[in-house]
Amino acid sequence: MWHQTEIRLAARSRGFHLITDEVVAGVAALGECEIGLLHLQLLHTSASLTLNENADPDVRHDMDAFIRRLVPGDLPYFRHTLEGPDDMPAHVAASLFGTQLTLAVRGGRLATGTWQGIWLGEHRDHGGPRRLIATLNGA
Amino acid sequence: MWHQTEIRLAARSRGFHLITDEVVAGVAALGECEIGLLHLQLLHTSASLTLNENADPDVRHDMDAFIRRLVPGDLPYFRHTLEGPDDMPAHVAASLFGTQLTLAVRGGRLATGTWQGIWLGEHRDHGGPRRLIATLNGA
Amino acid sequence: MWHQTEIRLAARSRGFHLITDEVVAGVAALGECEIGLLHLQLLHTSASLTLNENADPDVRHDMDAFIRRLVPGDLPYFRHTLEGPDDMPAHVAASLFGTQLTLAVRGGRLATGTWQGIWLGEHRDHGGPRRLIATLNGA
Numbered sequence: 001m002w003h004q005t006e007i008r009l010a011a012r013s014r015g016f017h018l019i020t021d022e023v024v025a026g027v028a029a030l031g032e033c034e035i036g037l038l039h040l041q042l043l044h045t046s047a048s049l050t051l052n053e054n055a056d057p058d059v060r061h062d063m064d065a066f067i068r069r070l071v072p073g074d075l076p077y078f079r080h081t082l083e084g085p086d087d088m089p090a091h092v093a094a095s096l097f098g099t100q101l102t103l104a105v106r107g108g109r110l111a112t113g114t115w116q117g118i119w120l121g122e123h124r125d126h127g128g129p130r131r132l133i134a135t136l137n138g139a
Numbered sequence: 140m141w142h143q144t145e146i147r148l149a150a151r152s153r154g155f156h157l158i159t160d161e162v163v164a165g166v167a168a169l170g171e172c173e174i175g176l177l178h179l180q181l182l183h184t185s186a187s188l189t190l191n192e193n194a195d196p197d198v199r200h201d202m203d204a205f206i207r208r209l210v211p212g213d214l215p216y217f218r219h220t221l222e223g224p225d226d227m228p229a230h231v232a233a234s235l236f237g238t239q240l241t242l243a244v245r246g247g248r249l250a251t252g253t254w255q256g257i258w259l260g261e262h263r264d265h266g267g268p269r270r271l272i273a274t275l276n277g278a
Numbered sequence: 279m280w281h282q283t284e285i286r287l288a289a290r291s292r293g294f295h296l297i298t299d300e301v302v303a304g305v306a307a308l309g310e311c312e313i314g315l316l317h318l319q320l321l322h323t324s325a326s327l328t329l330n331e332n333a334d335p336d337v338r339h340d341m342d343a344f345i346r347r348l349v350p351g352d353l354p355y356f357r358h359t360l361e362g363p364d365d366m367p368a369h370v371a372a373s374l375f376g377t378q379l380t381l382a383v384r385g386g387r388l389a390t391g392t393w394q395g396i397w398l399g400e401h402r403d404h405g406g407p408r409r410l411i412a413t414l415n416g417a
Contacts, residue, residue, distance in 0.1 A: 002313045002417045004384060035141045037178055037274055039315055041382045043391030045331045050234040053184045058219040062227050063234060065216045070209075070348075077343045080336040088340050095328040095341060095375055097234055099394075102241050102380050104180045104272040106143060111272050113182030116238075133382040133389050135315055137276070137415070139141045174280045176317055176413055189373040192323045197358040201366050202373060204355045209348075236373055241380050243319045243411040245282060250411050252321030255377075276415070278280045 036138015054117025175277015193256025314416015
Protein backbone atom coordinates (compact mmCIF):
# COMPACT_ATOMS: atom_id res chain seq x y z
CA MET A 1 0.00 0.00 0.00
CA TRP A 2 1.09 3.52 -0.84
CA HIS A 3 -0.59 6.63 0.53
CA GLN A 4 0.60 10.18 0.12
CA THR A 5 -0.92 13.29 1.60
CA GLU A 6 0.03 16.86 2.37
CA ILE A 7 -0.31 18.08 5.94
CA ARG A 8 -0.56 21.77 6.77
CA LEU A 9 0.84 22.79 10.13
CA ALA A 10 -0.48 26.00 11.69
CA ALA A 11 1.97 28.87 12.16
CA ARG A 12 4.05 28.55 15.30
CA SER A 13 6.47 30.69 17.24
CA ARG A 14 10.22 30.21 16.88
CA GLY A 15 11.30 27.09 18.77
CA PHE A 16 10.50 23.39 18.85
CA HIS A 17 6.94 22.05 18.89
CA LEU A 18 5.49 18.58 19.39
CA ILE A 19 3.46 17.64 16.30
CA THR A 20 2.99 13.87 16.70
CA ASP A 21 -0.79 14.10 17.10
CA GLU A 22 -1.21 16.36 14.09
CA VAL A 23 0.86 14.04 11.93
CA VAL A 24 -0.98 10.90 13.06
CA ALA A 25 -4.35 12.58 12.51
CA GLY A 26 -3.24 13.64 9.04
CA VAL A 27 -2.34 10.13 7.88
CA ALA A 28 -5.74 8.45 7.73
CA ALA A 29 -4.40 5.14 6.37
CA LEU A 30 -1.98 4.61 9.26
CA GLY A 31 -4.43 2.36 11.12
CA GLU A 32 -4.57 -0.09 8.21
CA CYS A 33 -0.81 -0.50 8.01
CA GLU A 34 0.40 -3.62 9.82
CA ILE A 35 4.07 -3.10 9.02
CA GLY A 36 5.58 -0.24 7.10
CA LEU A 37 7.32 3.11 7.02
CA LEU A 38 6.01 6.65 7.23
CA HIS A 39 8.14 9.26 5.53
CA LEU A 40 7.72 12.94 6.39
CA GLN A 41 9.26 15.76 4.40
CA LEU A 42 8.93 19.45 5.10
CA LEU A 43 8.61 21.56 1.95
CA HIS A 44 10.68 24.34 3.52
CA THR A 45 14.35 25.17 4.08
CA SER A 46 14.13 27.14 7.31
CA ALA A 47 12.32 24.67 9.58
CA SER A 48 13.20 21.12 10.63
CA LEU A 49 11.81 17.76 11.73
CA THR A 50 13.39 15.66 14.45
CA LEU A 51 12.50 12.89 16.89
CA ASN A 52 13.04 13.78 20.53
CA GLU A 53 11.43 13.73 23.97
CA ASN A 54 7.66 14.04 24.13
CA ALA A 55 7.36 14.80 27.87
CA ASP A 56 9.16 17.70 29.55
CA PRO A 57 8.75 20.91 27.45
CA ASP A 58 12.03 22.16 28.92
CA VAL A 59 13.85 19.83 26.55
CA ARG A 60 12.33 21.73 23.63
CA HIS A 61 13.22 25.04 25.24
CA ASP A 62 16.82 23.99 25.83
CA MET A 63 17.24 22.64 22.29
CA ASP A 64 16.12 25.98 20.89
CA ALA A 65 18.26 27.96 23.35
CA PHE A 66 21.24 25.87 22.26
CA ILE A 67 20.77 26.27 18.51
CA ARG A 68 20.15 30.03 18.81
CA ARG A 69 23.52 30.44 20.50
CA LEU A 70 25.27 28.00 18.16
CA VAL A 71 24.10 29.92 15.08
CA PRO A 72 23.47 33.56 15.98
CA GLY A 73 22.04 35.93 13.40
CA ASP A 74 24.88 38.44 13.36
CA LEU A 75 27.81 36.30 12.22
CA PRO A 76 30.02 38.78 10.33
CA TYR A 77 30.80 36.37 7.48
CA PHE A 78 27.16 35.66 6.59
CA ARG A 79 26.30 37.05 3.14
CA HIS A 80 22.68 35.86 2.92
CA THR A 81 21.29 38.61 5.15
CA LEU A 82 18.60 40.28 3.03
CA GLU A 83 15.78 38.20 4.52
CA GLY A 84 16.66 39.24 8.05
CA PRO A 85 19.01 38.04 10.80
CA ASP A 86 16.85 35.00 11.59
CA ASP A 87 16.99 33.59 8.05
CA MET A 88 20.49 32.23 7.58
CA PRO A 89 20.53 30.67 11.09
CA ALA A 90 17.26 28.99 10.11
CA HIS A 91 18.85 27.48 7.00
CA VAL A 92 21.73 26.13 9.08
CA ALA A 93 19.40 24.65 11.70
CA ALA A 94 17.28 23.05 8.96
CA SER A 95 20.30 21.17 7.64
CA LEU A 96 21.75 20.26 11.03
CA PHE A 97 18.47 18.78 12.32
CA GLY A 98 17.18 17.72 8.90
CA THR A 99 13.91 18.33 7.10
CA GLN A 100 12.86 14.74 6.47
CA LEU A 101 12.30 11.78 8.74
CA THR A 102 11.34 8.14 8.21
CA LEU A 103 9.43 6.39 10.99
CA ALA A 104 8.69 2.71 11.58
CA VAL A 105 5.03 1.66 11.60
CA ARG A 106 3.81 -1.45 13.40
CA GLY A 107 0.27 -2.68 14.06
CA GLY A 108 -1.36 0.44 12.66
CA ARG A 109 0.65 2.84 14.83
CA LEU A 110 3.98 4.63 14.84
CA ALA A 111 6.51 2.26 16.42
CA THR A 112 8.12 5.07 18.40
CA GLY A 113 9.69 4.62 21.81
CA THR A 114 7.78 5.59 24.96
CA TRP A 115 9.47 8.98 25.14
CA GLN A 116 9.75 9.77 21.43
CA GLY A 117 7.69 12.43 19.72
CA ILE A 118 7.89 14.23 16.39
CA TRP A 119 9.16 17.77 16.72
CA LEU A 120 8.78 20.63 14.29
CA GLY A 121 11.70 23.02 14.58
CA GLU A 122 10.45 26.46 13.62
CA HIS A 123 13.63 28.42 13.08
CA ARG A 124 12.22 31.70 11.77
CA ASP A 125 10.71 34.48 13.87
CA HIS A 126 7.59 34.50 11.70
CA GLY A 127 7.74 31.31 9.66
CA GLY A 128 4.01 31.10 9.00
CA PRO A 129 2.18 27.84 8.29
CA ARG A 130 4.41 24.93 7.25
CA ARG A 131 3.55 22.14 4.82
CA LEU A 132 4.82 18.60 4.81
CA ILE A 133 4.36 15.60 2.55
CA ALA A 134 3.55 12.36 4.37
CA THR A 135 4.19 9.15 2.41
CA LEU A 136 3.04 5.87 3.91
CA ASN A 137 4.31 2.61 2.44
CA GLY A 138 3.51 -0.73 4.00
CA ALA A 139 1.58 -3.96 4.06
CA MET B 140 8.88 -8.28 1.18
CA TRP B 141 8.51 -6.62 4.56
CA HIS B 142 10.34 -7.74 7.70
CA GLN B 143 10.41 -5.93 11.00
CA THR B 144 12.35 -6.88 14.07
CA GLU B 145 13.58 -5.32 17.26
CA ILE B 146 17.30 -5.42 18.01
CA ARG B 147 18.63 -5.03 21.53
CA LEU B 148 22.07 -3.45 21.81
CA ALA B 149 24.09 -4.19 24.93
CA ALA B 150 24.89 -1.27 27.25
CA ARG B 151 27.90 0.72 26.15
CA SER B 152 30.05 3.49 27.53
CA ARG B 153 29.51 7.09 26.48
CA GLY B 154 30.91 7.62 22.99
CA PHE B 155 30.50 6.19 19.49
CA HIS B 156 30.45 2.45 18.80
CA LEU B 157 30.52 0.43 15.60
CA ILE B 158 27.38 -1.75 15.46
CA THR B 159 27.27 -2.86 11.81
CA ASP B 160 27.81 -6.54 12.62
CA GLU B 161 25.15 -6.58 15.33
CA VAL B 162 22.62 -4.95 13.02
CA VAL B 163 23.35 -7.29 10.12
CA ALA B 164 23.16 -10.32 12.41
CA GLY B 165 19.83 -9.08 13.74
CA VAL B 166 18.16 -8.81 10.34
CA ALA B 167 17.88 -12.45 9.30
CA ALA B 168 16.03 -11.70 6.04
CA LEU B 169 18.75 -9.40 4.70
CA GLY B 170 20.35 -12.20 2.66
CA GLU B 171 17.13 -12.76 0.73
CA CYS B 172 16.76 -9.12 -0.31
CA GLU B 173 18.08 -8.48 -3.82
CA ILE B 174 17.26 -4.78 -3.82
CA GLY B 175 15.72 -2.80 -1.01
CA LEU B 176 16.05 -0.50 1.96
CA LEU B 177 16.79 -1.18 5.61
CA HIS B 178 15.40 1.37 8.04
CA LEU B 179 16.78 1.59 11.57
CA GLN B 180 15.16 3.59 14.35
CA LEU B 181 16.38 3.91 17.89
CA LEU B 182 13.58 3.94 20.46
CA HIS B 183 15.46 6.47 22.59
CA THR B 184 16.02 10.22 22.70
CA SER B 185 19.51 10.37 24.19
CA ALA B 186 21.45 8.17 21.76
CA SER B 187 21.98 8.43 18.00
CA LEU B 188 22.62 6.49 14.81
CA THR B 189 24.98 7.69 12.10
CA LEU B 190 27.03 6.34 9.19
CA ASN B 191 30.74 7.04 9.44
CA GLU B 192 34.18 5.46 9.19
CA ASN B 193 34.49 1.80 10.12
CA ALA B 194 38.29 1.65 10.37
CA ASP B 195 40.32 3.95 12.65
CA PRO B 196 38.71 4.07 16.13
CA ASP B 197 40.25 7.53 16.59
CA VAL B 198 37.52 8.91 14.34
CA ARG B 199 34.94 7.73 16.87
CA HIS B 200 36.98 9.19 19.72
CA ASP B 201 37.30 12.56 18.00
CA MET B 202 33.60 12.72 17.13
CA ASP B 203 32.72 12.19 20.78
CA ALA B 204 35.38 14.64 21.98
CA PHE B 205 33.92 17.22 19.60
CA ILE B 206 30.28 16.81 20.61
CA ARG B 207 31.12 16.84 24.34
CA ARG B 208 32.75 20.24 23.91
CA LEU B 209 30.03 21.53 21.58
CA VAL B 210 27.29 20.69 24.10
CA PRO B 211 28.71 20.71 27.62
CA GLY B 212 26.55 19.71 30.54
CA ASP B 213 26.78 22.93 32.50
CA LEU B 214 25.24 25.45 30.10
CA PRO B 215 23.65 28.03 32.40
CA TYR B 216 20.49 28.38 30.32
CA PHE B 217 19.61 24.67 30.38
CA ARG B 218 16.42 24.05 32.38
CA HIS B 219 16.13 20.29 31.86
CA THR B 220 18.76 19.40 34.45
CA LEU B 221 16.98 17.03 36.84
CA GLU B 222 18.24 13.89 35.09
CA GLY B 223 21.87 14.95 35.43
CA PRO B 224 24.35 17.08 33.49
CA ASP B 225 24.76 14.44 30.76
CA ASP B 226 21.07 14.29 29.88
CA MET B 227 20.30 17.52 28.03
CA PRO B 228 23.56 17.30 26.00
CA ALA B 229 22.45 13.77 25.06
CA HIS B 230 19.10 15.07 23.76
CA VAL B 231 20.89 17.68 21.65
CA ALA B 232 23.34 15.14 20.23
CA ALA B 233 20.48 12.76 19.43
CA SER B 234 18.81 15.41 17.28
CA LEU B 235 22.00 16.69 15.64
CA PHE B 236 23.16 13.21 14.59
CA GLY B 237 19.67 11.75 14.25
CA THR B 238 18.07 8.64 15.66
CA GLN B 239 16.98 6.96 12.43
CA LEU B 240 18.82 5.90 9.32
CA THR B 241 17.81 4.33 6.00
CA LEU B 242 20.38 2.16 4.23
CA ALA B 243 20.46 0.80 0.68
CA VAL B 244 20.44 -2.99 0.28
CA ARG B 245 21.83 -4.74 -2.80
CA GLY B 246 22.42 -8.40 -3.47
CA GLY B 247 21.51 -9.49 0.05
CA ARG B 248 23.93 -7.09 1.72
CA LEU B 249 24.10 -3.49 2.90
CA ALA B 250 25.25 -1.42 -0.06
CA THR B 251 27.55 0.66 2.11
CA GLY B 252 30.83 2.14 0.90
CA THR B 253 34.12 0.46 1.75
CA TRP B 254 34.73 2.71 4.73
CA GLN B 255 31.16 3.11 5.97
CA GLY B 256 29.91 1.53 9.17
CA ILE B 257 26.84 2.03 11.37
CA TRP B 258 27.63 3.90 14.56
CA LEU B 259 25.66 4.00 17.76
CA GLY B 260 26.18 7.30 19.54
CA GLU B 261 25.74 6.65 23.25
CA HIS B 262 25.41 10.13 24.70
CA ARG B 263 24.61 9.30 28.32
CA ASP B 264 27.12 8.31 30.97
CA HIS B 265 25.07 5.22 31.85
CA GLY B 266 22.59 4.80 29.00
CA GLY B 267 22.02 1.10 29.54
CA PRO B 268 20.92 -1.27 26.77
CA ARG B 269 19.41 0.41 23.72
CA ARG B 270 16.64 -0.92 21.47
CA LEU B 271 16.10 -0.28 17.79
CA ILE B 272 13.45 -1.28 15.27
CA ALA B 273 14.84 -2.62 11.99
CA THR B 274 12.42 -2.57 9.05
CA LEU B 275 13.47 -4.25 5.82
CA ASN B 276 11.53 -3.56 2.64
CA GLY B 277 12.62 -4.94 -0.69
CA ALA B 278 12.30 -7.41 -3.52
CA MET C 279 8.62 -0.98 -8.56
CA TRP C 280 12.20 -1.04 -7.37
CA HIS C 281 15.11 0.60 -9.21
CA GLN C 282 18.62 0.99 -7.95
CA THR C 283 21.47 2.75 -9.65
CA GLU C 284 24.83 4.24 -8.80
CA ILE C 285 25.43 7.89 -9.65
CA ARG C 286 28.93 9.30 -9.99
CA LEU C 287 29.33 12.94 -9.08
CA ALA C 288 32.25 14.83 -10.60
CA ALA C 289 34.94 16.13 -8.22
CA ARG C 290 34.03 19.43 -6.62
CA SER C 291 35.73 22.05 -4.49
CA ARG C 292 35.21 22.13 -0.74
CA GLY C 293 31.79 23.58 0.04
CA PHE C 294 28.14 22.91 -0.77
CA HIS C 295 26.93 22.22 -4.31
CA LEU C 296 23.47 21.91 -5.84
CA ILE C 297 23.12 18.45 -7.41
CA THR C 298 19.35 18.14 -7.95
CA ASP C 299 19.62 18.03 -11.75
CA GLU C 300 22.38 15.40 -11.72
CA VAL C 301 20.40 13.19 -9.37
CA VAL C 302 17.18 13.49 -11.35
CA ALA C 303 19.02 12.79 -14.61
CA GLY C 304 20.61 9.74 -13.01
CA VAL C 305 17.33 8.12 -11.97
CA ALA C 306 15.81 7.19 -15.33
CA ALA C 307 12.73 5.51 -13.82
CA LEU C 308 11.65 8.58 -11.86
CA GLY C 309 9.20 9.65 -14.57
CA GLU C 310 7.29 6.36 -14.27
CA CYS C 311 6.79 6.64 -10.52
CA GLU C 312 3.38 8.04 -9.61
CA ILE C 313 3.92 7.85 -5.86
CA GLY C 314 7.01 6.70 -4.07
CA LEU C 315 10.27 7.44 -2.32
CA LEU C 316 13.76 8.07 -3.63
CA HIS C 317 16.57 7.16 -1.26
CA LEU C 318 20.05 8.57 -1.78
CA GLN C 319 23.11 7.33 0.04
CA LEU C 320 26.65 8.60 -0.38
CA LEU C 321 29.27 5.85 -0.22
CA HIS C 322 31.68 8.16 1.62
CA THR C 323 32.30 9.36 5.16
CA SER C 324 33.70 12.83 4.49
CA ALA C 325 30.92 14.35 2.36
CA SER C 326 27.22 14.89 3.07
CA LEU C 327 23.77 15.18 1.53
CA THR C 328 21.20 17.70 2.68
CA LEU C 329 18.07 19.48 1.44
CA ASN C 330 18.30 23.26 1.44
CA GLU C 331 17.72 26.37 -0.63
CA ASN C 332 18.11 26.05 -4.39
CA ALA C 333 18.23 29.77 -5.22
CA ASP C 334 20.75 32.17 -3.66
CA PRO C 335 24.28 30.63 -3.76
CA ASP C 336 25.17 32.74 -0.72
CA VAL C 337 23.22 30.27 1.42
CA ARG C 338 25.63 27.54 0.35
CA HIS C 339 28.59 29.83 1.01
CA ASP C 340 27.36 30.72 4.47
CA MET C 341 26.63 27.09 5.40
CA ASP C 342 30.18 26.14 4.51
CA ALA C 343 31.65 29.19 6.27
CA PHE C 344 29.70 28.19 9.37
CA ILE C 345 30.75 24.54 9.45
CA ARG C 346 34.41 25.40 8.81
CA ARG C 347 34.43 27.59 11.90
CA LEU C 348 32.37 25.11 13.95
CA VAL C 349 34.83 22.28 13.24
CA PRO C 350 38.27 23.70 12.51
CA GLY C 351 41.09 21.40 11.48
CA ASP C 352 43.48 22.19 14.30
CA LEU C 353 41.51 21.13 17.36
CA PRO C 354 44.18 20.01 19.82
CA TYR C 355 42.26 16.95 20.99
CA PHE C 356 41.83 15.44 17.52
CA ARG C 357 43.81 12.19 17.17
CA HIS C 358 42.78 11.26 13.64
CA THR C 359 45.15 13.70 11.93
CA LEU C 360 47.23 11.55 9.59
CA GLU C 361 45.02 12.24 6.58
CA GLY C 362 45.39 16.00 6.92
CA PRO C 363 43.70 18.81 8.87
CA ASP C 364 40.62 18.74 6.62
CA ASP C 365 39.84 15.07 7.24
CA MET C 366 38.48 14.86 10.78
CA PRO C 367 36.34 18.02 10.30
CA ALA C 368 34.94 16.32 7.19
CA HIS C 369 33.95 13.24 9.21
CA VAL C 370 32.18 15.45 11.75
CA ALA C 371 30.33 17.42 9.07
CA ALA C 372 29.30 14.17 7.34
CA SER C 373 27.58 12.98 10.53
CA LEU C 374 26.05 16.34 11.46
CA PHE C 375 24.49 16.89 8.03
CA GLY C 376 24.05 13.19 7.24
CA THR C 377 25.06 11.07 4.27
CA GLN C 378 21.66 9.70 3.29
CA LEU C 379 18.38 11.31 2.39
CA THR C 380 14.90 10.03 1.50
CA LEU C 381 12.76 12.18 -0.79
CA ALA C 382 9.06 12.01 -1.62
CA VAL C 383 8.13 11.33 -5.26
CA ARG C 384 4.80 12.39 -6.75
CA GLY C 385 3.60 12.32 -10.34
CA GLY C 386 6.95 11.26 -11.75
CA ARG C 387 8.89 14.06 -10.04
CA LEU C 388 10.54 14.86 -6.75
CA ALA C 389 7.87 16.34 -4.48
CA THR C 390 10.24 18.98 -3.17
CA GLY C 391 9.16 22.44 -2.11
CA THR C 392 9.64 25.42 -4.42
CA TRP C 393 12.90 26.42 -2.78
CA GLN C 394 14.30 22.98 -1.95
CA GLY C 395 17.28 21.48 -3.74
CA ILE C 396 19.61 18.57 -3.04
CA TRP C 397 23.02 19.67 -1.82
CA LEU C 398 26.25 17.75 -1.83
CA GLY C 399 28.46 18.86 1.02
CA GLU C 400 32.06 18.33 -0.05
CA HIS C 401 33.99 18.60 3.18
CA ARG C 402 37.48 17.68 1.98
CA ASP C 403 39.90 20.00 0.19
CA HIS C 404 40.38 17.44 -2.58
CA GLY C 405 37.58 14.92 -2.16
CA GLY C 406 37.61 13.73 -5.75
CA PRO C 407 34.57 12.22 -7.47
CA ARG C 408 31.82 11.00 -5.13
CA ARG C 409 29.51 8.04 -5.64
CA LEU C 410 25.98 7.60 -4.40
CA ILE C 411 23.41 4.81 -4.55
CA ALA C 412 19.94 5.92 -5.63
CA THR C 413 17.10 3.54 -4.74
CA LEU C 414 13.65 4.27 -6.09
CA ASN C 415 10.65 2.46 -4.64
CA GLY C 416 7.12 3.29 -5.69
CA ALA C 417 4.00 2.53 -7.64
